[in-house]
Amino acid sequence: MREAFDPHSNDNALFVTSRCNNRCLMCCQPPQADPDAEHLFAHNVRLLQSAPPDLPVLGITGGEPTLLGERLVALLEEAHRRLPHTAFHLLSNGRAFSDAAFVRRVCRAAGDNLFVGIPLHSDYAGDHDLIAGCRGAYEETLTGLYNLADAGVEIELRVVVNRLNYARLPRMADFIFKYLPFVGWTALMAMERTGLSVPNEAQVWAEPRQYAPQLRQAVLSLAGWGMGVAVYNVPLCLLPRDCWPYAKQSISDWKTAFAPRCEACRTQAQCCGLFSTSIRPFEGITPILEP
Amino acid sequence: MRNYYLLPFDFTRVAHHEVLVNEYGDMLVLPQGSVERIVDHRLEYDDVYKDLVANFFISESRVPANLGIYASRLREKKRFLDDFTALHIFVVTLQCNQNCIYCQASSRSEQSAQCTMTFDTMEHAVRLMFRSPAPVLTMEFQGGEPSLHPALIRFGIETAERINETERRELRFVLCTNCVHLTDEMLDICRQHRVMISTSLDGPAFLHNANRGKVDSYERVVAGIERARRVLGADMVAALQTTSVQALDYPAAIVDEYVRLGFRSLFLRALNPYGLASNGQDWAHYTERFIEFYKAAFEHILYLNRQGTPFVEEFAAIVLRKMLTPFSTGFVDLQSPAGIVTSVLVYNYDGYVYASDESRMLAEVGDFTFRLGSVHDRYEDIVYSPKVQHLAQLWANEALAGCSDCALRNFCGADPVRNYSTQRDPYGHRPSSLLCRKNKAIIEYLISLLVERREEVLPIFKRWLQ
Amino acid sequence: MIIEVDRSVYSDACITKCVYALSNDLDCRRTLCGERERIEVSPRVVDLSPAEVQHLFLCTLNDYKAREVIATETHDIRTILYAKAFADCDEFEEMAP
Numbered sequence: 136m137r138e139a140f141d142p143h144s145n146d147n148a149l150f151v152t153s154r155c156n157n158r159c160l161m162c163c164q165p166p167q168a169d170p171d172a173e174h175l176f177a178h179n180v181r182l183l184q185s186a187p188p189d190l191p192v193l194g195i196t197g198g199e200p201t202l203l204g205e206r207l208v209a210l211l212e213e214a215h216r217r218l219p220h221t222a223f224h225l226l227s228n229g230r231a232f233s234d235a236a237f238v239r240r241v242c243r244a245a246g247d248n249l250f251v252g253i254p255l256h257s258d259y260a261g262d263h264d265l266i267a268g269c270r271g272a273y274e275e276t277l278t279g280l281y282n283l284a285d286a287g288v289e290i291e292l293r294v295v296v297n298r299l300n301y302a303r304l305p306r307m308a309d310f311i312f313k314y315l316p317f318v319g320w321t322a323l324m325a326m327e328r329t330g331l332s333v334p335n336e337a338q339v340w341a342e343p344r345q346y347a348p349q350l351r352q353a354v355l356s357l358a359g360w361g362m363g364v365a366v367y368n369v370p371l372c373l374l375p376r377d378c379w380p381y382a383k384q385s386i387s388d389w390k391t392a393f394a395p396r397c398e399a400c401r402t403q404a405q406c407c408g409l410f411s412t413s414i415r416p417f418e419g420i421t422p423i424l425e426p
Numbered sequence: 427m428r429n430y431y432l433l434p435f436d437f438t439r440v441a442h443h444e445v446l447v448n449e450y451g452d453m454l455v456l457p458q459g460s461v462e463r464i465v466d467h468r469l470e471y472d473d474v475y476k477d478l479v480a481n482f483f484i485s486e487s488r489v490p491a492n493l494g495i496y497a498s499r500l501r502e503k504k505r506f507l508d509d510f511t512a513l514h515i516f517v518v519t520l521q522c523n524q525n526c527i528y529c530q531a532s533s534r535s536e537q538s539a540q541c542t543m544t545f546d547t548m549e550h551a552v553r554l555m556f557r558s559p560a561p562v563l564t565m566e567f568q569g570g571e572p573s574l575h576p577a578l579i580r581f582g583i584e585t586a587e588r589i590n591e592t593e594r595r596e597l598r599f600v601l602c603t604n605c606v607h608l609t610d611e612m613l614d615i616c617r618q619h620r621v622m623i624s625t626s627l628d629g630p631a632f633l634h635n636a637n638r639g640k641v642d643s644y645e646r647v648v649a650g651i652e653r654a655r656r657v658l659g660a661d662m663v664a665a666l667q668t669t670s671v672q673a674l675d676y677p678a679a680i681v682d683e684y685v686r687l688g689f690r691s692l693f694l695r696a697l698n699p700y701g702l703a704s705n706g707q708d709w710a711h712y713t714e715r716f717i718e719f720y721k722a723a724f725e726h727i728l729y730l731n732r733q734g735t736p737f738v739e740e741f742a743a744i745v746l747r748k749m750l751t752p753f754s755t756g757f758v759d760l761q762s763p764a765g766i767v768t769s770v771l772v773y774n775y776d777g778y779v780y781a782s783d784e785s786r787m788l789a790e791v792g793d794f795t796f797r798l799g800s801v802h803d804r805y806e807d808i809v810y811s812p813k814v815q816h817l818a819q820l821w822a823n824e825a826l827a828g829c830s831d832c833a834l835r836n837f838c839g840a841d842p843v844r845n846y847s848t849q850r851d852p853y854g855h856r857p858s859s860l861l862c863r864k865n866k867a868i869i870e871y872l873i874s875l876l877v878e879r880r881e882e883v884l885p886i887f888k889r890w891l892q
Numbered sequence: 893m894i895i896e897v898d899r900s901v902y903s904d905a906c907i908t909k910c911v912y913a914l915s916n917d918l919d920c921r922r923t924l925c926g927e928r929e930r931i932e933v934s935p936r937v938v939d940l941s942p943a944e945v946q947h948l949f950l951c952t953l954n955d956y957k958a959r960e961v962i963a964t965e966t967h968d969i970r971t972i973l974y975a976k977a978f979a980d981c982d983e984f985e986e987m988a989p
Contacts, residue, residue, distance in 0.1 A: 259476035260491065274491040281495060303473065310480055313452060313752045314495065359888040360751075434966040434973075436959065449973065465958050489969065497976035504978075827912060831959050857916035 140186050146387035147186075148194030148224075149179045151210065155199040157228050158268030159254075161297050161339045163330035163412075166198055176206060183217045194224045201231035201241075211244035222248050224291075229253035230272060232279030238286045250289035250319065253280060257300045258310035266299050266339075277314075284317040292321045297332075297339045301346035308356035320363025323350055324385070327368070328413035343373040344419045351375045371406045372421045379405075386410060394420050401426060428471050430484045437461045438833035441874040449496075450503045451748055451836035452481050455877050499752060503836075506756035506769065511558040511809075513758060513770040514565055515783055516551060516582060518543050518572035520775060520790075524604050525639040528670050528697050532790035533570050541570070543775040545581055550801035551773035552585045556593055557805035558771070566600040566624075568783070570775075573603045576612045583619045600624050605650025606643065613657045620662075623654050627665040627687070628673060629680035637670045648687065660688065668695050674715045677723035681737070685730065691738035692727070694720050696864060698784070699848055709848075713860045717867045724871075731886045738890045745869055746887050748837045749876075758782070760839040760865075762829075764821035767798075767814055777801050779808050781817065784843045795852075796843055817842055820852050828856025834869045893942045895931045895949055899924070902953060906960050907931070910953045918945065 140147045152175065155166035169175060186193070193214065200207055214223065223245050232238045232251075242249060253276065256266035263273035283290055292315060294300070294307065304323070311321055325343050326332050332339055343350070350366070355377065357364040366378055367385030374382055384391075384407045392411035397403055400422035409416050435448045444461050446454045454477060464484065469475045478484045482496050490496060520541035522533035534541055543551075555563060565586060567579055583599055590597055599621040601612075615621065628634045631644040638644075654663045665687075667673075667680060684692045696716045699709060723739070730737050744757045758765025766781040773779055778797050780786040785796030799808040808814075823829035823840040832838070844861050845854030856862045875883045897907060907929060911920045917940075921932040933945055940948070 257476075258480040260479065260486070262476065271491075277492050277495060281498065303476070306473075306477060306480070313481075314499070316752055359885055361892050431969075432962055432965045434970045435962065437955075449970070461958055465961050485969075489972065493973070493976060496973055500973065500977040831909065831956070855915075857913060 140182070140190065146194065146389065147190060147192070148196045149182060149210070149214075150196055150198075151175065151179060151200045151207070152198035152202055154202050155197065155228070156202060156230065156269065157199065157272055159256075159295075159331070160266055160268060160299070160335045161295060161326050161330070161332040163327040163332065164198075165330050169198075176203075176210065179210060180213055183214055186218055186221075188218060188220070190218060190221045192224050193218060193221050194226065196226045199228055199231075200225060201227050201237075204231075204237075205240075208240050208244045211241060211249075215244065215246040215248065219246065220248075222250060224250055224252065226252045228267070228272065228276060229279035229283070230275035232282050233275040235282045235285070238279075238282045238288070242286050242288060247287070250291060251283055252291040252293050252322075253283075254293040254295060255280075255307075255311075255315075256295070256297075257303060258307045258314075259303065262300060262303070266297065280315060280318070284315075289319040290315075290317070292318045293324055294321065295324045295326060296341065296343075296346055296350060297326055298341040299339060301341055301349050304346070304349040304353040305356060308353040311357065312360045312362055316362070318363075320365055321357055322365045322367050322383075322385075323353060324366075325368035325417070327410045328415050329410065333414060342418045343369045344417070347373065347375055351378050354378045354381050368407055368410070370409060370417065370420060371402045372400065372423055373417055373419055382407065384408075396420065396422055398422070399424065428469070428475070428486070430467065430469065430475075430479070430486055431488050431490075432465070433482050433485050433490065435483050436831060436833040436835075438870070440870050441877040443877050445833060445873055445877070446483060447833045447836055448481065448483055449836075450500045450752075453749060453873070453876075454478070454481060454483065455873075502752060502754055503748075505754035506761060507763065509560040509562070511767065511769060511771050512560040512562055512564055512756070513765075514551075514555040514558070514563060515568055515770065515772040516543070516548070516565060516572075517568050517772060517774045517786060518570065518575050518578055518582075520570040521574050522569060522571040522604075523574065523606055524571070524643060527637055527639060528668060532787060536574065541775055542575060543578060543773075544777070545578065547773070547775070547777040547801050548578060548582045549585055550777075551779075552582055552589065554773070554779070554801055554805055554808070555586070555771075556589055556595075560595070562596040562598065564598040564600060566602060568602045571604055571606075572601060573608060573612045576609065576615055579612075580615050583615065583621070587619070598622070602626075603650075604643075604647060605654060606646045608650050608654060613654065616654070616658055616662075621658075623658065623663045625651060625654075625663065625665050626668065627651070627684070628667055628670065629676060630683045633670070633673055633676060633680070636672055637668070651687065664691075665689055666693055666695060669697060669716060669719060671697075671712065671715075674712075674719045677719050678726040681723050681726045681730070685735060685737060690736065691740050691743075693740035694723055695741075696720075698844075709860055713864050717864060717871075720868055721871055728883065728886065731889075732882070736889065741868070742872055742887075743890045745837050745872055747891050749872070750887065751891060757839075759841065760837075762821070762823040762835065762838070762840045763818070764840040764842060766796075766817065766821065766843060767809055768821075771798075771809075773801055779803070781814075782843050784847065788843070788847055795846060817852065820845075820854075826853070826856070828854075828859075828862070832856075832866075834866060837869050838865050893933055893945055895933055895946060897929045897931060897953070899927050899929050902929075902957060903960065906956045907953065909956045909959075910949070913952055913956075914949065918949065 153167040153169050256263040260273035264270050354364050364381050366374060366382045371379060371382060386407050390411045391408040393408050394416055402423045435446050437444055437446045443455050444458055463469055479486060520532060520534045521536050521538055523536050572579060586597055599619055601621050602624045605625045627647055628637045634644040635641055651663055727737055727739050744755060744760055747755045756769060758769045770782055771779060772783055772786050774786045777800055779799050779801060781796040781798055789797060798811055798813055820842045821840050823835045826840060829835050842852035846852040849855055917936055917938060919934050919936055923930045933949055935945055
């Protein structure tokens with residue numbers, strides 16, 4: 136548990152709950168019951184008191200933060216009161232936002248300075264629900280996305296690429312443009328080899344070099360429509376070069392690592408690197424020697 | 427096999443594939459035999475099945491989940507209706523200084539009397555325009571050659587701007603001129619009020635001059651375009667092409683001429699059967715030849731884009747926007763409900779209000795079917811008149827024989843005025859309609875490109891639609 | 893040429909739509925004989941062999957049959973979708989008391 140904020144970090148966040156109503160097959164932080172929810176809430180309120188007032192972005196993460204319900208609204212009110220100029224980056228599965236009134240309460244609490252990151256696992260409901268480990272998740276998430284758009288909330292759509300969804304990535308790109316043209320950007324993300332992706336490896340694990348062609352097609356398709364698109368967590372050596380402009384240094388600074396052979400790589404300074412938390416690095420990491 | 431329910435869709439066949447189109451125009455290209463399998467409930471659980479569910483062609487429950495999203499996409503596609511009439515055409519005069527062989531507007535010589543709008547008519551017409559609820563109002567000055575009457579145009583614009591001090595709409599102005607005689611006074615008005623110039627250029631000099639019945643028309647138009655660009659800025663001058671019978675032989679040369687003159691786009695426009703243009707033409711033959719002309723010109727445009735010259739064909743861009751994007755597309759000649767009244771009204775020099783540009787051209791040959799009233803009438807008596815109510819029953823292709831079960835209707839439109847002028851019946855007979863023939867052929871051609879040459883054309887089309 | 897159609901398979905509306913769609917190319921004369929309909933078909937302008945005429949007619953007829961199945965099966969949901977899309981707009985809400 137975090138004890139203070141680091142204004143120099145790219146990852147300042149309130150961890151608000153360990154609970155979740157999805158059971159994503161590749162979850163890197165498997166949900167648990169909150170042993171002491173009130174203590175956690177109080178801790179977060181205390182943390183806010185020490186927050187530097189010029190903090191540009193404050194993450195709100197879990198678990199599934201919206202499970203706090205009205206307590207999330209209260210926490211956002213407090214956060215906005217303390218940090219009137221800070222944007223709040225809420226990571227949520229979006230299901231609770233299928234309630235439009237809840238969306239309005241959350242927005243108001245955050246002083247409309249809110250952007251929400253929401254995972255979409257597939258354009259096909261059956262696959263999304265399978266990956267999310269919950270029947271009906273797709274329907275609620277999609278409705279949630281529309282409600283957030285109606286409320287004018289900026290949305291980061293997050294697609295965690297895995298064995299069950301990578302074949303449909305190009306179709307998903309079409310789907311996103313047609314059904315979710317309002318999202319601020321779409322982040323296509325590689326998995327971490329930690330949490331549930333380890334025991335569920337046979338079902339969900341896919342290597343970036345395995346899905347690079349589909350990933351590339353999806354990235355270029357969205358970019359071609361002028362849609363915002365970003366690639367998270369895929370090292371540059373595993374990403375087709377025409378996708379490099381979309382690659383972001385997405386891994387929190389405290390868990391970025393490089394392999395020994397990355398020392399020789401000329402792109403290390405631009406590369407997202409690897410998760411120090413992964414039990415094994417991606418296959419095919421190769422230093423890039425030519426410019 | 428899974429249990430599933432059908433959702434509304436239609437289909438056609440293009441390039442040995444079945445093309446399925448759902449209620450809001452999303453298209454899915456599948457192998458032959460797919461429709462039968464879908465309809466017979468014999469789909470396997472594979473990616474095609476998932477595509478069909480994800481894009482609302484079939485549903486896994488009787489009432490699809492995310493019904494609201496379906497409805498929202500359907501509503502968006504008809505959003506052009508929300509604002510009501512945005513385009514207001516003012517036919518300033520029939521007088522003209524050119525003598526085009528295909529003139530669609532029954533123009534008369536510069537000396538002709540009684541074919542110019544009075545100041546009083548202009549003022550009433552402008553007041554009527556403001557009765558339309560549209561937040562953006564476009565005043566388009568047409569003729570004849572409207573630039574022959576700069577004082578009248580200035581009066582029209584200034585009247586509108588004065589009324590707009592309280593109305594607070596966004597006003598846009600367009601002058602349709604042949605650019606042959608753009609005086610300093612006229613250009614001064616354009617600069618002061620940010621008037622866009624829409625001119626007419628048919629291609630290289632030999633073609634343009636042949637169509638105008640003049641020897642120096644081309645030189646004067648090009649000089650006029652250059653002058654207008656210098657005074658107003660390059661992006662304030664657009665040009666329209668009309669495909670005369672002679673032009674049918676020069677698709678590439680016409681495109682090249684537009685590129686050479688610095689235009690970034692071209693609207694490949696067929697002749698239409700009004701006014702003098704319809705004399706002695708074999709329309710069926712012309713239509714077939716135009717379709718071939720269109721494809722040849724379009725191929726050339728694709729070639730230029732591949733070579734790195736960004737250049738847009740506007741008709742295709744409108745169709746492709748309907749086909750490939752989730753957004754609403756308002757274009758008066760290609761929408762359902764039709765553009766007449768809902769999107770365009772015409773105030774004629776004679777003081778009467780017409781349903782469309784074509785409607786007032788019919789009036790010039792003595793047919794007042796689409797005269798809706800006078801500029802002195804009440805707005806409600808014009809747009810809710812029995813005539814308009816009757817037209818409203820014929821202006822949605824969702825409810826017309828031959829259109830309602832056409833897979834391409836989402837990309838096309840209804841046009842009761844054209845039906846009337848070519849088939850003497852505003853309802854129209856689709857199987858023999860040449861407009862239907864032309865639109866279908868071009869839309870199917872665009873689909874065939876997307877089916878057979880997707881990798882090549884899609885990136886180009888995406889750039890056009892940004 | 894004569895094409896015989898089973899009216900228990902192809903409805904009157906289905907045949908009518910087919911005949912309408914082809915009316916620029918084919919002249920059709922329809923006669924109902926019990927459960928079967930005899931359609932006398934002749935090309936109007938274009939030169940088509942009897943085999944081509946039959947192929948064109950039956951393919952078109954089958955397409956309209958498929959459309960009819962879709963229309964019948966989706967009639968209610970289509971009504972619901974259009975009502976949802978266009979009936980609950982803001983103006984109606986404003987008019988509500």
